[in-house]
Amino acid sequence: MLQVKDLSVTYRARRGPGVAAVRGVDFEIPDSTFVGLVGESGCGKSTLGFAIAALLDERRNTVRGHVLLDGVDLYQLSPDQLRALRWSKLSVVLQGGMNAFNPVLRLKHQFMDVMKAHAKLSKAEMTKRIAQLLAAVELDPAVMESYPHELSGGMKQRAAIALALVLEPRLVILDEPTTALDVVVQRSIVTMLSQLQHRLRFSVLFVSHDLGLVLEVAQRVMVMYAGQIVEDKPADLIIDEAHHPYTKALLGCYANPRATRVSLTGIPGTPPDLREHLHGCPFAPRCTQRMDICETEAPRLLPLKDGSVACHLYTHKEVPAR
Ligand SMILES: Nc1ncnc2c1ncn2[C@@H]1O[C@H](COP(=O)(O)OP(=O)(O)OP(=O)(O)O)[C@@H](O)[C@H]1O
Ligand SMILES: [Mg+2]
Structure with a gap:
């Protein structure tokens, strides 16, 4: 997909x-x-x-x-x-999605805006769909009449998820x-x-x-x-x-x-500065199992039986340096 x-x-x-x-x-x-x-x-x-x-x-x-x-x-x-x-x-829900709603519009209008732009539904059909979606995220469908500030943070985030699902x-x-x-x-x-x-x-x-x-x-x-x-x-x-x-x-x-x-x-050290060109494995400076090759050669993502990993421990049979 x-x-x-x-x-x-x-x-x-x-x-x-x-x-x-x-x-x-x-x-x-x-x-x-x-x-x-x-x-x-x-x-x-x-x-x-x-x-x-x-x-x-x-x-x-x-x-x-x-x-x-x-x-x-x-x-x-x-x-x-x-x-x-x-x-x-494809739809996106952000952390700030809690604040993604327009504060001066009732929730239902914000759902309808998305629906109107993409599908031809009557007002009654849209209202029914919004009620279904709100119920699906475990909110009372009556919430559609509310303004965003009338909802708690958790309710707003549920509403943002419902909105993300509006067009399946x-x-x-x-x-x-x-x-x-x-x-x-x-x-x-x-x-x-x-x-x-x-x-x-x-x-x-x-x-x-x-x-x-x-x-x-x-x-x-x-x-x-x-x-x-x-x-x-x-x-x-x-x-x-x-x-x-x-x-x-x-x-x-x-x-x-x-x-x-x-x-x-915990993990001692900090991640590298991403403005710089990185030599070798970017985790090497913090890695307790690093080998010489880790300093010079970037490991590629290699398939395993289940999943994949990018680490020289699984591509080279060297003895860890420390
Ligand atoms: N608009 C931007 N302009 C310049 N650098 C940016 C911008 N957005 C992010 N960065 C830099 O890109 C790198 C990756 O940032 P990103 O926000 O994708 O990380 P993240 O894994 O989502 O972090 P967090 O867990 O804090 O959300 C960081 O070094 C960050 O400083
Ligand atoms: Mg982030």
């Missing part, structure tokens, strides 16, 4: 090198699949999400590569063709949709989203820095570091079978709820 091929994004700078936030990313998402995209702050998750949705301003940013939705390359389409595709094939898209990209909410509300929204995804069979790219949250709902997890996908794995295997030292380090940031004593390790 979605194919991303050798996608790179550079935010150009007025002076000096730009920020190469996405560096040659390749992956596919089949129909009806819930994929999580995780990684530390600044690793390029949002940039990748925006690039897939073709939301980056190409006058100011350089986007290279291909994003194919059902075989159609979004970067070959005219602005009108792209507009026709948005909402109906094939792919919904959610960028940190619950990060501003408390953990209980976060959990209930993510569970609701996962149930909806199962029922309506769209695909999800769920961007989050919270690996724990992602593991609860995603079928597959992609781990991003310094603009690249470093590991891609079925979610149920990642805890026991993580290959990449970065994935293992991320997992070390979470407590095992079954353990009687817990020590959290």
Whole structure:
């Protein structure tokens, strides 16, 4: 359904090198699949999400590569063709989606605006559809008469998800949709989203820095570091079978709820500056298993039995240096 091929994004700078936030990313998402995209702050998750949705301003940013939705390359389409595709094939929910609603319009008008632009429905049909969608995200359909400020943050985010689904898209990209909410509300929204995804069979790219949250709902997890996908794995295997030292380090940031004593390790050091050209493996300076080759040669994403990993530990049989 979605194919991303050798996608790179550079935010150009007025002076000096730009920020190469996405560096040659390749992956596919089949129909009806819930994929999580995780990684530390600044690793390029949002940039990748925006690039897939073709939301980056190409006058100011350089986007290279291909994003194919059902075989159609979004970067070959005219602005009108792209507009026709948005909402109906692909929609986006942002963290700021809570504030994405126009404050002076009742919710139902904002739903109707999207519907009017794409489909010919009577007012009664639109109202019925809005009620169904609000019920699907576990909101009282009467909420459609409300103004955005009359809703709590959690309710607004549910409404933003309902709006994203209004034209039954094939792919919904959610960028940190619950990060501003408390953990209980976060959990209930993510569970609701996962149930909806199962029922309506769209695909999800769920961007989050919270690996724990992602593991609860995603079928597959992609781990991003310094603009690249470093590991891609079925979610149920990642805890026991993580290959990449970065994935293992991320997992070390979470407590095992079954353990009687817990020590959290964290990840020493910081991610590299994405303005610079990176030699070798970008994680090498922080990696406890680095080898000589890691300093000079960039590892490529190689397929494993389940998923794929970009790490020299699995391409070269050297003894770790330390
Ligand atoms: N508009 C922009 N102009 C220049 N650089 C940018 C811009 N947006 C993001 N960046 C840079 O691109 C890199 C990737 O940022 P991005 O927002 O994609 O990361 P992220 O993984 O989503 O982080 P977070 O978890 O904090 O949301 C960072 O170094 C960031 O500073
Ligand atoms: Mg982000």
